[in-house]
Amino acid sequence: MSTPATPIWEVFIRSRSGLAHRHVGSVHAADATLALQAARDVYTRRGEGLSLWVVPSSAIVASDPADKEMMFEPTGSKIYRHPTFYEVPDEVGHM
Amino acid sequence: MVTTSITVDDTGFLRLVLARADDALVLGHRLSEWCGHAPILEEDLSLANIALDLIGQARSLYALAGAASGHDEDQLAYLRDDRQYRNLLMLEQPNGDFACTIARLFLYSAYIDPYWRMLATSGSELAPVAAKAAKESAYHLRHSAEWLIRLGDGTAESHRRAQDALERLFPWTGEMFEPLPDDVAVPVAVWDAQVDAVLAEATLARPAPKWQQTGGRAGRHSEHLGHLLAEMQHLQRAFPGATW
Numbered sequence: 001m002s003t004p005a006t007p008i009w010e011v012f013i014r015s016r017s018g019l020a021h022r023h024v025g026s027v028h029a030a031d032a033t034l035a036l037q038a039a040r041d042v043y044t045r046r047g048e049g050l051s052l053w054v055v056p057s058s059a060i061v062a063s064d065p066a067d068k069e070m071m072f073e074p075t076g077s078k079i080y081r082h083p084t085f086y087e088v089p090d091e092v093g094h095m
Numbered sequence: 096m097v098t099t100s101i102t103v104d105d106t107g108f109l110r111l112v113l114a115r116a117d118d119a120l121v122l123g124h125r126l127s128e129w130c131g132h133a134p135i136l137e138e139d140l141s142l143a144n145i146a147l148d149l150i151g152q153a154r155s156l157y158a159l160a161g162a163a164s165g166h167d168e169d170q171l172a173y174l175r176d177d178r179q180y181r182n183l184l185m186l187e188q189p190n191g192d193f194a195c196t197i198a199r200l201f202l203y204s205a206y207i208d209p210y211w212r213m214l215a216t217s218g219s220e221l222a223p224v225a226a227k228a229a230k231e232s233a234y235h236l237r238h239s240a241e242w243l244i245r246l247g248d249g250t251a252e253s254h255r256r257a258q259d260a261l262e263r264l265f266p267w268t269g270e271m272f273e274p275l276p277d278d279v280a281v282p283v284a285v286w287d288a289q290v291d292a293v294l295a296e297a298t299l300a301r302p303a304p305k306w307q308q309t310g311g312r313a314g315r316h317s318e319h320l321g322h323l324l325a326e327m328q329h330l331q332r333a334f335p336g337a338t339w
Binding site for chain 1: 135137144241
C-alpha cells in the first residue's frame, strides 16, 4: 500500500541485451535515492540489468479504460498501417 | 548423536582469515534474521541480499582457511564452539531495532569497505577475495549510510532510536582497529572521516569517547554468540554431514 511516507515508484530495467528500458514492476520508497536502491535489491538479484530507472508512479498519466472504444478500436480496421507489405532485408536487423 | 567440536590452531595467516570470515558469517547471520520481519518488503530483500553477500564472503575465506587448517568450510562454520570464534563483539549483538541494525551495518561497512580496497591491492593471498568483497561492501556502505541519514534526519522517534543505537554500538567499534597478523591497517582517520560525514548529514551526534570493549578476537564473547551458534549449528550438530 502506498502511504504518504512511502510512495510507489515504477521500475524500468535495461537488460544486457536490451535496447530500451522495460517496465518490470514497482517498489515503495521514501525518496528517489532509496527507490533506486530498492529497485536494485528487488529486481536485479539475478543479473537482470545494466541500467535502472525509477519514476514516481504519480508522474504517469494513464488513459482511462472507459475510453477504450474511442482510443483504440478505430485502428483495428486499418490493416494497411501494418508494414506487412514490405520485405525487410536481413541486413537491416532490429527495427 | 554427538558431533565433536573442532579446534583450530589459529596463528598467523589462519588468525587473519578466520577473524575476517567469522565477522562476515556472524553479521550475515544476524542480518538474515530480518528475513520476513523487515519494515517493508523492499528492505526485507535488501537485508537478505546483504546477508547473502556476507555469507558468500565468509565461504570464500573459510575455503582459504580450510586449505591451511585441514578443515572444510562447513566444519569451520558449524563445528567450532564460541571460544573458537574470532569475530568482533559488535557483530554478534542481537539486532535490536531497525535503527540499531542499520547503524551497526554502517559502522562496520565504513571500516571494512576501505579495508577490502586496501587489501585488494596489497599482494595478500586474500586479494582476490577482497577485490570481489569490495564491490559488495561499497553497496552495503551506501545502503546503510542512506538509511542512517534518513533515520537521523527523519522523525523525532527515528532520530532518538538512531542516536540510541550509536550510543550502544560505539564502545564496540575500537575492536575493529586491533591489528591482525600480516594485515593491512585502515587508518582510524579514514573511518572517522566517513562516519563523521554521514553523522553530520544525519544530524546525529558522535558519542563521546568511552572505554572500548575487547575480547572477540581472542574468543572471549558475550553470551549472545552462543545462542546464535546454537541456532546456526543445530542442524549439522544433530545430523552430521546433512545436505540438501
